[in-house]
Amino acid sequence: MTAPYSGGCVCGAVSLTISGEPIATRQCWCRQCQQLAAGGPTNNAIFKAEDISIEGSLGASTWTAASGNTLTFHFCPHCGTQIYAQSSARPHLMTVRIGALASGHGLKPEAVIWTEDAPEWAVFDDALESWPRQPPPPPSAA
Template sequence: MAHQGGCFCGAVRFTIAAEPQGARYCWCRDCQRIASGMATVNVLFPAPSVEYSGPITTIQRVADSGNTVERGFCAKCGSQLYSETVKGPEQPMRVRAGTLDDPEICPPTSIIWGPSAPSWAPFPDGMTVLEAGPGSAEWQRPASDQSKV
């Protein structure tokens, strides 16, 4: 079944020809900045299965993991659409859950970069909190500070 979505203004639409591989919250400092102080909520898909149409602006930046990550935004309204590792270990494309027409397709099951979150960050009860993200030396290590959980 194809999944669809788009940006806030409707100028960008996308179709995904695969099922989600998972979903997670990301509390890295880059995601906090682009999400206005919160985590991003990302649904993971194989990159070749995601097809965008419309005006997209991208920015590349070296992430806390050391990977180079491309982030895509609508060129008209600025809605963040995705992030994708372009230099580093191969990873799924991270589609922002809020841009999916059906954001219920895959609820998050984990939190990455948990220790980077501010003390007031809302962490769902019982959710796995990891110290870092894919490609980093700390990946898959549970966060030592579980006080937010």
């Protein structure tokens, strides 16, 4: 499938529409993502912020990531569904949780990042680009 993409939270209080294609798709095994994802990785699609429209109220939580950047995660305050994250290093981008997109979107991770933080039982797809820590920004993210 191609843009536009749509999605939202589990309870329906938040919806999103994305008019552009992702700049990158990644699976992240950093420690914070493991905590957010109940022990596994998060699966994310990075879009230009200008391509995303969100309806509904969001909660937010902010902390300093291992990369040294400040990350802000946005979620539905009613059901807790994670919608997107933004990094202080690239505020013009939004990292959307692939699980917040409506089924049939066709997106999947193209790279695995922060593999050095992954637990010993983690399994990585050898066909994907792999980074032990923070990768360089996507080419069109500058």
